[in-house]
Amino acid sequence: GNQWGYGKDDGPSAWNKNYPIADGDRQSPIDILPHQARHDPNLGPIVLNYDRCTSINIANNGHSVVVEFEDSDDRSVIQGGPLDNPYRLKQFHFHWGGKGCHGSEHTVEGNSYASELHLVHWNAVKFKTFGDAASTPDGLAVLGIFLETGDEHRWLHMITDALYTVKFKGSVTDFKGFNPKCLLPSSLHYWTYLGSLTTPPLHESVIWIVVKEPMIVSEKQLGKFRTLVFTGEEEDERTRMENNFRPPQLLKGRTVRSSN
Ligand SMILES: CN[C@@H]1CN(c2cccc(OC)c2)S(=O)(=O)c2sc(S(N)(=O)=O)cc21
């Protein structure tokens, strides 16, 4: 089937075999050049209404660790900024590197961060299902937050303490009452551009909102993500889950805008 991964034979350089859109005109991630981003005074602030958000579970999907949310109504939405409608929170997940290596997807002037958090939202005003939104231009809005190593993050332990329960691909455990607002940095100034999913099916359906200020986490907290494995419990070889990031793709004439 369409098995893909981050290894030598099934990694990002091989994805265009099964997903030709990989060579498309609005692929993600990208390298962000702040001085070439167009400051747009019409870009208002990002508004998050996560107060009634309902997390459901935490899972290892063989590519990352994902926390899923109840999205049957507008209980947790993002709006404002470049968005014309409210977008519903569906899931969040992370991308990270190996020990001592960086693993963010977006880079800033060629510099990558240790890791990157993606909060995936969909336009339930224009689309009936998440799947429809995820495969149509601008059906998704993904909020990207960089992770930088430093002091321990006071709330990230709620995620890292649960990682041992989803070590293997296909594992899912209850994960209720978690509000990702506690992960956000103090400032939500951002860059925004039109792009794609950074994993297969690589749909060119994403309005990217990349927050400028990173969240700070400790090396110890980040190391716990590397206790996960890409492989299932039944498989004999254990492949540590790390370096699950796609490198930057060509801008192909796109404009990156900057909030103030
Ligand atoms: C495995 N990776 C996720 C695939 N997804 C998915 C799931 C179901 C259907 C579908 O298309 C119809 C797409 S997703 O939309 O939840 C996203 S967003 C995203 S990222 N790194 O660009 O933020 C990765 C994935």
Ligand SMILES: [Zn+2]
């Ligand atoms: Zn992602």
